[in-house]
Amino acid sequence: MREVWESIEQLLLHHGRLIANIEGNGTGPAFAFSAGIHGNEPSGVMALKNVFNQISQHNIPVNGKLIAFIGNRNALHNKKRYSHTDLNRMWTNDNITKLHTAGFLPQELTPEIIEMIEIDNLLQQFMEGINGREKYFIDLHTTSSASVPFAAVDQQPESYNLAIRLPIPFISNLDKFLKGTLINYLDHMQFKALVFEAGLHDDPESVLKHEALIWLVLGLSGAIDLADIPNYEGCYTLLQGLSEHPHKVFKILHRHEVRDNMSFRMVPGFINFQRVKSGEQIAFENDIPVYAKYNGKIFMPLYQIQGSDGFFIIEKISKE
Numbered sequence: 001m002r003e004v005w006e007s008i009e010q011l012l013l014h015h016g017r018l019i020a021n022i023e024g025n026g027t028g029p030a031f032a033f034s035a036g037i038h039g040n041e042p043s044g045v046m047a048l049k050n051v052f053n054q055i056s057q058h059n060i061p062v063n064g065k066l067i068a069f070i071g072n073r074n075a076l077h078n079k080k081r082y083s084h085t086d087l088n089r090m091w092t093n094d095n096i097t098k099l100h101t102a103g104f105l106p107q108e109l110t111p112e113i114i115e116m117i118e119i120d121n122l123l124q125q126f127m128e129g130i131n132g133r134e135k136y137f138i139d140l141h142t143t144s145s146a147s148v149p150f151a152a153v154d155q156q157p158e159s160y161n162l163a164i165r166l167p168i169p170f171i172s173n174l175d176k177f178l179k180g181t182l183i184n185y186l187d188h189m190q191f192k193a194l195v196f197e198a199g200l201h202d203d204p205e206s207v208l209k210h211e212a213l214i215w216l217v218l219g220l221s222g223a224i225d226l227a228d229i230p231n232y233e234g235c236y237t238l239l240q241g242l243s244e245h246p247h248k249v250f251k252i253l254h255r256h257e258v259r260d261n262m263s264f265r266m267v268p269g270f271i272n273f274q275r276v277k278s279g280e281q282i283a284f285e286n287d288i289p290v291y292a293k294y295n296g297k298i299f300m301p302l303y304q305i306q307g308s309d310g311f312f313i314i315e316k317i318s319k320e
Contacts, residue, residue, distance in 0.1 A: 007046055017070050017118060019045070020052035021126075024062030029221050030130040032123065032191065033068040033214065035140040037088045037182055039075025040304065041201050044140025047210030054230060064133065064223040067126045071119065071182070074111045081306040083111040089178070089308075090116055091185035119182075127189065136162070137191040138217055139183055140210050142201045144304040147272035148243040149209050152195040154183060159192040165220050166213070167240030169248045169273070171299070171314065177255045178309070197300075212238045245273065251317050253294045256310035258302065262286055264310050270301040276313065283310060 019033075035044030048068040055062065070076065072087045090112055098104050099120045104113055151166060152174035153159040163170045174195070175184060183193040194217070198209035212235035218224040219232055226232050240246050258264040266283045276282065276292045282301075283290040292298075292313060299312035 011045065011049060017073060017122065019048050019068040019070065020056075020066065022052070022055065022062050022066040024064050024066065024223070026063040027133065028062070028064030028223050029134040029136055030065045030126070031067070031218070031221070031223055032126060032135075032137045032186070033066070033140065034071050034137070034182060035068075035210070036073070036076045037071025037139065038081045038086075038141065039072045039077070039083070040079055040081045040306075041142045042076065043142050043198055043202065043206035044210045045070055045076070046207045047140065047214060050207070051211055051214045055224075060224060060228050062224060065126075065130055066223065067122075069119070069122055072112065072115050074115060081304065085110060085112045086306075086308070087112045087115055088182055089180040091182055092180040095180075096185060096188065123186075123189075134158070134221070135189070135191040136217070136221060137183065137186040137193040138214070139193070139195045140213075141195060141197045142199060142203075142206050143197050143272065143300060144201065144307075145271055145301050147197060147199050149196070149198050149213070149239055150243070150272065151197070154187050154193045156187075156192050159194055162192065162217065162220060163194055164247060164249070166216060167236055167246040168243055169245040169250060171250050171252060172317070173251045177252050177312070209239065209242070211235075245316070249317050250297070250299075250314040252299070252312050252314050253296055254313040256283070256290065256312070258285070258308045258310045264302065266301045266303055266311065270298050270311075272299055272301070273297045285310075
């Protein structure tokens with residue numbers, strides 16, 4: 001795990017926010033890839049660096065326009081989820097209005113606001129000249145507990161159609177429970193959006209899973225020909241073999257919010273997609289037991305200090 005952070009430190013030292021910017025041939029899709037919007041999630045950043053290095057070094061033809069960038073550079077440098085406020089909860093309508101009209105007051109310029117302004121500028125530049133292209137946004141994440149890879153999509157049919165072709169389970173309504181995420185912001189610009197969670201935060205295996213996902217979406221979208229993708233079948237097999245629920249669709253039944261000034265800790269041992277029963281103890285809040293309100297599967301249990309999402313309970317809605 002130390003090797004992932006050592007590589008991240010070198011990347012932050014020698015590069016800015018932008019990992020890659022490729023203007024390919026043809027009229028293929030426009031892809032924006034983001035990683036590290038939570039500063040304790042380095043694996044996606046390394047995966048983007050590795051994949052785009054391969055594309056460059058091997059002169060892999062690109063049909064479309066691709067960009068890859070780092071989210072919260074300040075928090076990533078400090079190995080924290082965020083410095084002042086969760087950057088992936090700040091893309092609200094009010095803040096988007098400030099970005100594009102009056103701007104922020106000097107006293108509002110927290111580290112995350114500065115990151116937000118820089119990301120917005122980068123994306124606005126990327127948007128120039130991509131009229132008519134299919135637009136995709138892929139946001140790479142990891143989790144605070146061991147997990148099989150999974151994805152979440154917005155409500156656009158094209159996002160669903162891309163996700164269902166991937167050999168992983170996915171969540172169809174996460175955007176209804178989490179507000180102010182970067183995926184919500186990209187929805188405003190008509191991007192088809194997909195969030196991918198590879199596994200434990202700084203596990204080197206999470207880097208490999210992220211790399212596999214990046215290659216798969218580039219191939220499935222036509223941005224890169226399948227024949228030009230290194231070991232496409234291996235990428236597919238890697239992700240497919242890690243889940244009992246490939247191509248299955250789930251929806252969230254319940255979100256347990258961790259409120260300000262509340263101490264929260266999960267009961268040890270819960271992992272993503274583990275079955276839970278109504279009335280089963282899941283966590284403690286201010287040392288008071290918290291029980292599941294539904295039968296279902298637990299999703300993203302919180303095993304870290306920062307974060308307001310204690311856990312979710314989900315159920316399967318697809319028999320595909």
